[in-house]
Amino acid sequence: MPINPRKLVYIETFGCRMNDHDSARMLAMLEGMGYNKTDAPERSDLIVINTCSIRDKAEHKVYSTLGRFRILKEQRRSLVIAVSGCMAQQLGALIFKRAPFVDVVFGTHNIHKLKALLDERARSGAKTIAVDFNDEAGGNELVRLPDGPDNHKASVAIMRGCDNLCSYCVVPYTRGAETSRPIDDVLREVQALAGRGVKEVMYLGQNVNSYLTGALGFVELLRKTATIAGIERVRFMTSHPKDISPALIGLFGEEPKLCRHLHLPVQSGSNEVLSRMRRAYTREDYLSKVMAIKRLYPDMAITTDIIAGFPGETDADFRDTMELLRTVRFDNIYSFAYSPRPGTSAMSLDGHLPEDLRHTRLRLLQEEQKAISIELNRAMTGAVLEVMVDGIGRDKDMQGRSRCNRLVHFPASNDAPCGATVDIMITDAYANSLRGVVCDGAGMAACVC
Ligand code: 5AD
Ligand code: SF4
Numbered sequence: 180m181p182i183n184p185r186k187l188v189y190i191e192t193f194g195c196r197m198n199d200h201d202s203a204r205m206l207a208m209l210e211g212m213g214y215n216k217t218d219a220p221e222r223s224d225l226i227v228i229n230t231c232s233i234r235d236k237a238e239h240k241v242y243s244t245l246g247r248f249r250i251l252k253e254q255r256r257s258l259v260i261a262v263s264g265c266m267a268q269q270l271g272a273l274i275f276k277r278a279p280f281v282d283v284v285f286g287t288h289n290i291h292k293l294k295a296l297l298d299e300r301a302r303s304g305a306k307t308i309a310v311d312f313n314d315e316a317g318g319n320e321l322v323r324l325p326d327g328p329d330n331h332k333a334s335v336a337i338m339r340g341c342d343n344l345c346s347y348c349v350v351p352y353t354r355g356a357e358t359s360r361p362i363d364d365v366l367r368e369v370q371a372l373a374g375r376g377v378k379e380v381m382y383l384g385q386n387v388n389s390y391l392t393g394a395l396g397f398v399e400l401l402r403k404t405a406t407i408a409g410i411e412r413v414r415f416m417t418s419h420p421k422d423i424s425p426a427l428i429g430l431f432g433e434e435p436k437l438c439r440h441l442h443l444p445v446q447s448g449s450n451e452v453l454s455r456m457r458r459a460y461t462r463e464d465y466l467s468k469v470m471a472i473k474r475l476y477p478d479m480a481i482t483t484d485i486i487a488g489f490p491g492e493t494d495a496d497f498r499d500t501m502e503l504l505r506t507v508r509f510d511n512i513y514s515f516a517y518s519p520r521p522g523t524s525a526m527s528l529d530g531h532l533p534e535d536l537r538h539t540r541l542r543l544l545q546e547e548q549k550a551i552s553i554e555l556n557r558a559m560t561g562a563v564l565e566v567m568v569d570g571i572g573r574d575k576d577m578q579g580r581s582r583c584n585r586l587v588h589f590p591a592s593n594d595a596p597c598g599a600t601v602d603i604m605i606t607d608a609y610a611n612s613l614r615g616v617v618c619d620g621a622g623m624a625a626c627v628c
Pocket of ligand 1: 233234347348349444446484485486515516517518519520
């Protein structure tokens, strides 16, 4: 029997990759405090729910999860329940009112206070809370091992918050104003990760193109990252169409480690809607940038985000978005029905559409895109893609990602350990993935990405 058994923490994460990243930071801190991670909330001593408020659906999911954990708390009073992330930031002490069994609430800028909050809770038995903005001392320096079987890949946050104030978006209120990490600090983290075997780094930020002083700051960071020994692939997200620079576009042609995938949210194909969204570009601006990128790099995968049914969106506006989809032929889209978010300026716009119309338009977008994705994926059959192996997928097959971020399945092979890159010849194509076989190159087409 161990004298001092380690305690167990269960973390449930909602929302975006920034939240996944924050949860990984919390886990690294908690491990330093004597906790081990568990996948079984009923066995845990501490539950952390890292929340999202980007759409109301995400908030509903958090409330139903909280309901599940209330029952556990009723069965075991010693269980500590903490709520973090965007909902915690927005609602603060209201969380205790809505869910009185919650013990600790902390916001997006207060992760470094987790230990102090838990200690105080253990000492006094009282509820503890920290939701101050601009209070992130020490939080960003943290170097951590990436989580899970993918530990040849890691996400690194290079900035926090957003200054864009798109009219529908809650992020500037939940994550605060845009701040960039110093370049040396980021590079030190990547160097440490490379030293631990990480081969692929994904830079995260709400608008990476305005990192530091803008375009050149980000390009400099990418160039320096590519010189770090051991790093084979560099990715980033998310880019804002108004800020993507010629220097960054040029870098894709100069730096082979920069993966040819660009996530460039368009949100709508209608100029009227884009203007009410406060996106600061027109449909024509977007199309000319994207088409120029496609001409320069025919193998570049381009993905986007689209909101269906924004307030005031007419049938003609929606047709413009559908037509933009057909013109660009995105590799994939992430599409959402507009969700009114308290505190955002779009709430007070005229012309809010009924929910069923928003969802009908969403379905039409998704059907259109599915056909496009299948066509583009089918065009890949016979091609050879360089795939970095992530491990075992469904049906005991192996899976990995191409440079253009396509998910590729292939029969298990001893020559393809996690983190290795293998050439896969594509034999079958689906809407969201490809399938192929490991090839030795003899007589095969050249690798296309
Ligand atoms: N309703 C629907 N979708 C939204 N997004 C952001 N806010 C909302 C909202 N209120 C989408 C945008 C953004 C993505 C991360 O989430 O498309 O790019
Ligand atoms: Fe939200 Fe717009 Fe900032 Fe993206 S750029 S996080 S949509 S405010």
